[in-house]
Amino acid sequence: MTIHVWGYLDELAIEREEIDAAVASVLESGRLILGPQVAAFEQRFAAYCGAGYGVGVNSGTDAIFLALKAMDIGSGDEVITVSNTAVPTVSAIVATGATPRFVDIDPRTYLMDVGQIEEVLSERTKCVVAVHLFGQCVDMTQLQPIADEHGVRVLEDCAQAHGAEHRGRKAGAMAEAGAFSFYPTKILGGYGDGGLVTVRDASFCERVQRLRFYGMKGRYYADEHGYNSRLDELHAAILLAKLEHLDAYINRRRQLAAVYDRLLADTGLVLPRTAPDNRHAYYLYVARHPDRDRILEALREHDIQLNISYPWPIHTMAAYRDLGYREGDLPHTELAAREIFSLPMFPSLKDEDQLRVCETLSDVLSRL
Ligand SMILES: Cc1ncc(COP(=O)(O)O)c(C=O)c1O
Structure with a gap:
């Protein structure tokens, strides 16, 4: 028998009853988009991380993209990150119109070598995307003061780091925003695509909420250019059930x-x-x-x-x-x-x- 490197189908077999119940409750409710399951999951997942708020989106890639857009990052700006990451970290930066700049990694942990950030900082640098790779956090204790000193914002890419900790703080609560993926193989994975932005303050949260929903606060009236990137009720219900574990x-x-x-x-x-x-x-x-x-x-x-x-x-x-x-x-x-x-x-x-x-x-x- 083949031993696979990932196990989401094995896990689905074990979790089947809970997943079936979660799916059935959404189907019976008739509410499929931005309803109580998404709201409950956003609140509980943010609380789990120790972050202020959560905004459910379509994927981890969108979580990075929308968080950067909410920071008003775009054409002409530079964003520092690593080259040793999943392509979407970088494709999301490029999608905003900004230019990625890379620092090397610490060869022992494979994480961003924070000591190199100042070497690639420029007048145009607006943000550092700290990728918590393989389940381990970047040295945020060293990174945040460097970013603060240069007026640069910080986004945590937490796609591989649900529940990972640095000095007792969880990924997603150490900077002003964090981006999570719930791709099936992830530490908290759904059975399809999904993502979430954790944020510290209420106005940032409202901005990401608007950006994921065509730029609208209410219905049918757009305050700004936005997108469609929503976590759906079915996936939120599945993720809520899995969050318990x-x-x-x-x-x-x-x-x-x-x-x-x-x-x-x-x-x-x-x-x-x-x-x-x-x-x-x-x-x-x-x-x-x-x-x-x-x-x-x-x-x-x-x-x-x-x-x-x-x-x-x-x-x-x-x-x-x-x-x-x-x-x-x-x-x-x-x-x-x-x-x-x-x-x-x-x-x-x-x-x-x-x-x-x-x-x-x-x-x-x-x-x-
Ligand atoms: C480090 C990292 N960032 C971003 C992403 C993008 O997440 P998603 O596949 O949900 O768009 C992934 C997952 O593929 C990832 O591993």
């Missing part, structure tokens, strides 16, 4: 990570490092080895799926050539892209399957 999902992920840490300790793999002030939520368990591609191939022959997040740094992709970066500009990012890979990690991963992954991997590594 979010801490249990994270605990299971942390438990699986501890087993990987123990069983793979002496194999020659570089295992994930948690920064001292962080509580990792392990969206991914990312290991590193110079012979990465041979390892992936060997495990595939044993019916074990591994994944690479991400094999190509964004600044080297054809779509982003116009940004003017070259191979060699972000050396830690580029080397990591050649060496990292992620192991199966999802709450319903069975202990015996994880053991098989570790034994196979150890065996393959001992023969390299």
